[in-house]
Amino acid sequence: MSGALTLGSLFDGIGVFPLAARRQGIVPVWASEIEKAPVSITRRHFPGMAHLGDITKLDGGKIPPVHIITFGSPCQNISQIGNRTGITGEKSGLFFEAIRMIEEMRDATGGQFPIIAVWENVMGAFSSGDRMDFKAVLSAFTGSEVPMPASGRWANAGMVRGGVPDLSWRLMDAQHWARPRLARRQRVFIVADFGGRRAGEILFKPRPMLTLPAPCGTGGLPAPRRRSRPCS
Template identity: 30%
Template sequence: MVGLFAGIGGLELGLASHGWNSELLCEIDPGAQAVLRARFADTPLHTDVTRLRSLPQRTELVAAGFPCQDLSQAGRTAGITGSRSSLVDEVFRLVKRKNGPRWLIIENVPFMLQLGRGAAMRHITAALDDLGYAWAYRVVDARSFGLPQRRQRVVMVASRTEDPRMVLFGQDAGMPTEGDPEAHPCGFYWTEGVRGLGWAVNAVPTLKGGSTLGIASPPAVRLPSGEIVTPGLTDVERLQGFDPDWTAPATLASGVRPGHRWRLVGNAVSVRMAAWVGHRLSDQIEYSPDHQSPLAPGDAWPTAAWGAHRKAFRVHESQWPVHDPYEDLGDFLEGARLLSARATAGFLRRARSGNLRFVPGFLDDVESHLDRMGGFPQVAA
């Protein structure tokens, strides 16, 4: 396989657990490059996809978690023609040859299904149709694989010779009942408070490479005791399925600040999600058309669909293909620290100025935490 836009190797690591060997990696970020050189030491690394002339001849699979900055709600929402997300066209350029790779795996944020009334998906599916690929995609939640992070991602599998429906569909466990917020740690974005909260019971909201405040930051977690904490860096690495300190080599790169590791983790692909795809590539399930209905031009893109030869079909399956044993969020907070008084006070101000609804007792806990931390910071005259 070849990993394009490899980041810190989440797709590649997950697929490797099911026998896929990376023959080439491509990544432009210096910090991520340092991680790849340390963690995939025997794999050649190319630094600019636009200057990569071709793929190794024996390539059977190309994995591409292409940049999401132009497609995400936290990003610039410039769309598929934005300077970063338009790089997906480099993937199509590289797989264009007649005897191209058997499999293509693309991963990105679910907001791409809505942005510009689905323009990104129309662009991608049209390109795949032109190249002779049948395609299937499904929005998948990382919690399905036992990780306490509510992280939905579009996983797309395409092939010229195989049926991608047999990889993504046929397993559907359905979303489980949400737990009691009083009995479990609950994650939220402390950088929000006016337009959103990201509230998640026994999970953190999606780890992000940035926030509406323009900084890469961890979420906050309200513990059952009422304390408000933020996960440590090694905690969030584990929440993405990586070993602790997986991104430590990034700090060895010239000009890369230690805080950049947060951004690398937030932009990464969940290792367990990638491992599930790797498992399904070798353990396919016969597809039943009973779970589909036609998708007409102009229809909104659903959370699961497939297509070929300019025809598309909605697939009626959930974001939870499996229910792997779920791990409690509290077990991922080994490096957690108390949310600072400044951060807590800022969140409270935003929460009080907006119209969001909060679960009973939540803001009381935040106010109590602020009191324990010394109250509202004093502003110098």
């Protein structure tokens, strides 16, 4: 694969996925977000990233294809502190709009793009809808029926192999993934690899933690850092 990897971010918020991508040399190409305040933030930090607007009005086959699509779809209906109407709820049901866009892009590009999709959401995804919502999420990604585990409960990590995409999921806690240590924040991540069998390597392979960027000072500018004197 030649050239830089590219990324599109759905339900972009304040651009956390684009920020993580940029720190790894991946180029954020476009984002979909409808809230004005987050868009104003990402326009400032990612001036070259296009803003496509409302996901329900987008056609995945008519927007620039990207290697990676990321999305943290709304959690209001599956969160343990939400109304628990489930993955088909008014907000959380927008998950299926992202799946639609991925399918449209793959159809339009002959299955070339995206190569990787990453979904992030709350831990409540494992238990909402009598634990059937996570089954629906996995089945939507794979386009096939994913059986429930014999235990009737979803493990904190797992894989669905043998088809397209190759898929892995994992429950991760932010406090273990940054220095200095962050507050406890558990989230479910799914990696879907449409181009190979790398989902497990991407999600399960140990990697060194990145340091947090310097906090912003007045006016949103990076905080000043003490500079050492040049050697004489």
